[in-house]
Amino acid sequence: MNTSLSMKSSPSVLIRRKRAIWAMLEGMAYLLPSLILFSIFLFYPMLRTLYLSFYATDHQGNPVQFVGIENFVYLLKDANFLQSAKATLLFVCYTVPASVILALCLALMANEKLKGIGLFRTFFSSTMGMSVAASSVIWMFIYNPSIGIINKVLSLFGISDVQWLLDPNIALISVAISTIWMNTGFTFLVLLGGLQNLDSSLYESARIAGVGYWYQLHKVTLPLLSPTLFFVTTVLLIHSFQTFGQIDMLTKGGPMDATNVIVYSIYRDAFINYNFGSASAQAVLLFFAVLVVTVLQFKFAERKVHYQ
Template identity: 35%
Template sequence: MSMLHTVAPVTRNKGLSLQLYGYLLVLPALVFLIMFTHYPALATVWESVFSAARSGHPAQFVGLENYRELLDDDTFMLSLRNNLLYAVVTIPLAVGLAMMMALAVNRRLRGNALTRAAFFIPSLLPMVAIANLWLFFYTPQLGLLNQLLSFFSLPAVNWLGEPGTALYSLMVVSVWREAGFFMIFYLAALQQIDPRLAEAAEIEGASRRYFFRKIQWPLLMPTTLFILINASMNAFRIVDQVIAMTNGGPDNSTSLLLFYIYRTAFSYWNLPYASAMTVVLLVILATIALIKFNLLDKRAHYQ
């Protein structure tokens, strides 16, 4: 009995030492996570319940007044609608195009390495370079797209100068830029699929479409879930492209949520109001993530 009483405390102390050792290993990353993620989020929520400090007038606690003003802010509501439309259009297009590109370069064909590089290069370019490239395409009268239209005797279009086309022109740039980046994840997932499955399907006479629908697509669901979450976040945090190409115009038709937050905070210096919009943006992103996890997580892990 005495030996049992002696072994139990020793085992317990060893377990506590291992737990403490594990916490100490995690501590540096945890400190950075709190400093640069959790603390700024809580500080933003706290900032959003105060008024803006003006010359000679310190910030005052106003509660939910900033959030009530958002409901009456036409520019904010327009930016929110633009961003929702932007996400609804660009996410499925970028993800679908990425999957098709991955399927195309997953085969053993000559020039595959060059094709993969061509698909991936747009995601490596800085936004300033991408903006200048596409501004050349969209330039009225002289741009490449209008030159093609004139070749077919069609009238020129001011792609970035018309409210009806400006936002969709930005969408094209985003899909072109992000599809190659998402392709890498799909390509890696495709190469992890056991090649014997393709051989068995070929022996059974299954078509490529049937093999994709019944075998590849279910096995790609975890990757698709990961890509959808990232694509959703990218769609709501775009700001550099708007600044470089349209600056929110014409008539706020390309004003997206993060761009309006940036302009409110650093052009109008209304940090509490911008904080309230940031909280709304965080709630939207969290809601989208929860919905996608609830809808796709069971399919992704076959539960």
Template identity: 50%
Template sequence: MNAMERDLPHVKNLHANAHTANPRKALLGPKLMETLLGYVFLAPSLVLFAVFLFYPLIQTFYLSLHETDPRGRVASFVGLDNFTAIFTSERFYQSLGVTGLFTLLTVPTVIVIALLLAAFTHNPLKGMRIFQFIFSLPVVLSVGTSAVIWMMLFHPSVGMLNYLLQLVGVEPIAWLTDPRWALLSVSMMTVWMNLGFTYIVLLSGLQGVPDEIYDSAKIDGSGPVRTFVQIVLPLLSPTIFFVTIVSIIGAFQSFGQIHILTKGGPVNSTDVLVYSLYQDAFINFRFGTGSAQALVLFTIILIFTVIQFKVFERKVHYQ
């Protein structure tokens, strides 16, 4: 056996090791490039989140532990005194109760109305496109525009609502100046304002239900109401779950319509948590207390969201 034949196994082993190492290097390069490219595409979003979300959140937490002057500059460190003042304040619990009642008045109402409208208009019949367009219109209006429109409707002397009440022999109602009616009036406006978005989402969910399900239910002798309640609603539960969470978060964050229509009055009957926060921070210039209230509100919304995911998501039927 000559020297070349003796070295042949070593050469084969070297070639084998090279073939096993090279694929790793060949795969590592493209994978690293894909990861870097992904971070490059994510960079604008990460910058926006850092500037408009993460930094304000950190700054809010920092201010909540300090007392500030009217210019918002830190005056002294007070620790948890701002939180203690909130939880020992009668106004906080009153605002929390108003916010809870406002949420109960708006969220179930808008979901039920939007669900009924979507159920009546999701069939591809002639002329349904017009109704779908009309019911979706509120989504294109801003909070300010919607509030001004309803302020005209609620006007005590020239408003359309009181004019219609007079036609049927009912005394005019002080919609925005009577503590008994103010929150209900703002809730009516909020339901109308949120109806467009909720209707569009639920209509999209209904249109995603296959036609074969309706045909099978009809063959089995199921009527329209029974089909909708026992078959369609379970299939629509992920969409309803989504709009419920979004609507509750939106109700807790409502501010614009209350600021324009009632400014928290009369007699604090519409003084929700966000408006109370606004008054403390930007009217009374107590930015520390306002920041503490913002963190408390964030915690409340987070707790409600977690509870919904832990409890109510069990009843959601994903296809």
């Protein structure tokens, strides 16, 4: 009896397995174009970079001699690379918190139901539609010692011209300010979208209970907005580690390597000095640094995120 039942049920089992296999193959067929693009433009360059980091290369980037971890040991002892790492960390510390706080304040103002607020939302998000090159040119004129608007305003108060991009002490801060301005549009739009998706009934209950604005902000808005804040912080953190365009346009890594962040150092070693082995080693170190920071952020910062 059991044998006959198993014989009857086995064809249906085989049919289900075939359907599952066909469904998997169909899904892989849909994913195939994306996998090909990722393999060409992401996976292969990553593996190639890791491979070259263990070699000394010629001027065309071809490996000529296996050196093992010598490139990494040299970088960790090189004063220029350590200066680039310091500049990168300072740049991240300058830009990420300030970008999030500024965009959050603007989003809270733009979320108010006031007449003409849509015009301000357009102004606040306008930087999102500008390229890094165009934005950098604007800030290059703003920081110009002779015709820049900032120095013109300072001269009204009797303050002499400031060399914003030529002074090693303030050049990195100057580039960070321009980067904060560039990041505002994207961060503002994401946070404003998060605010507009919050449950309005919670605010109605808070108003009925006589709770003030700042208490609502601390106990209702920020906890409910924490997933969005976590997202934009993570994106800005990774983006800040990879900053290149404004550095290249505004300072070229100077003055005195004060703004020579790791990404620009990689570019200079690879495409100016043609030292592809060292540049690849720097890229690998940057990758693991970003990976460690991101993992730590997910491990510790995500604990304070309140998912609805």
